[in-house]
Amino acid sequence: MYNLDLIGKTVADYNAYAVDTEIAPNDLMNNQWYFEVGRSAVEVILAGMMASYVHRVDRVLDLPCGHGRVLRHLVRMFPHAQFHACDLDTDGVAYCAQRYNAVPVVSKPELTEVDFGTQFELIWVGSLFTHVAEEQTERWLAHLARFLAPNGIVVATMHGRWSEHVNRRSPYLGADRWPQVMAGYNARGYGYADYVQAESSQYVPGNYGISMAKPQAMMRLLEPIQGVRLFSYNERAWADHQDVIVYGRPSYDESWA
Template sequence: MQADIERKIHPDDGMWQPAESWYFAVGRSALRLVDLAARASWLPKIGSILDLPCGHGRVARHLRAGFPDAELYFCDIDHSGADFCAETFAGTAIHSKPELTEVALPKVDLIWVGSLFTHVDLDRTRRWLRYLSEHLNPDGVLVATFHGDWSLRMQEIYQMIDPPSWERIVADYRATGYGYAPYRDVDMGDYGISLSRPEAIIAAVRDIPGVRLAGYMERGWADNQDVAMIAREDREIPWTPEFRSRK
């Protein structure tokens, strides 16, 4: 699959690090998760995909190569990233806003959310998961990543946020299952680092009507971030032979 991808890199692509091999490997890992999520759902075919936040195409190039006939939407608060992806990978750009629920989104078969919930608090995580789930077609699936337990080690290796803020995050994480603090050394508004237990994410999914948790994988994305797969299938629908035959 890698040989078929578009390899053009935008000069402002902040993910073009620490090495070319890692950049493309992370994208391939996302494509693998999309395939796994589709197999874990009743989705017969992926005809439309929303990549949010798309950045400058680390994952988008693999989505286009993996689903050449699909309708792709690229959404990011960095408008240049969304525009670059739309032009380079043949899709539609959507300019995002700080509050995701204020953004008009299409209904699609699959939504890929790579490293968005890793940067916001629990209230936004719960609210945005519900909003995104509402934009799935019937049997569609949402694939989203989170900072799980492995990120405790990652902070020691690669400092994601200043030590005092990290101490606050970890304290809340241990007490409630979800910790968050905004960045203090950069002007990014209420945007920072979060840390979540699987139980906290599963509880958030359980509060969304009309869906079911199709899967949860620790360190599923690039052997780093946790992954939740949420299918647009009502968990309360009773099983009947007719229901099965409809699927």
């Protein structure tokens, strides 16, 4: 919407230089899909931009940044932007600050306690809401909206309907806790269960596990947030796995000029 020039420039900037191939020694995301997943984030962000009113990108937040699996692509997309890298993993935050000149932001288990201190045209949230309960997702969606620039967007991923099939092939967590996820999913459209300590390097009891949500459940959580609108919802969009939701400003009820 009215931002074709930005889309064209972003693609040209991304293609102008090769993406950094150094992987941090402590990067737990390192696997055979590492660069493919990062590249897929480029595509879903471009689609989100196309669906929105973003016409410039000066500040970008990557949350959770890890060790830069996606950030290495973002800095190619927006070479003149300021980047903020946020995570509970302090080693990852430090690496992103050193390697990609990002502003380091050490997160907290309760995200609403983090004040980012600025506004962003783009907030990328790759696989955060996939790990928290419905009440947290509701709070955190609204909290991130507070830090959006006037035409800013949040591009966030979620385990959607496809994830029930994925779990049969590659279980997300122990079989004893998956029925808890499905019980909430079938009853309310949003299910969650905790990891056990052996399943996660960032174990936070009662605060970190696996979630799965139907599209209408995510709409229910977004609808009460003041000052934003829903731009798009795409199933299996990120790496043919996670759903992608895009919301942001201007508000759905902003008057015509």
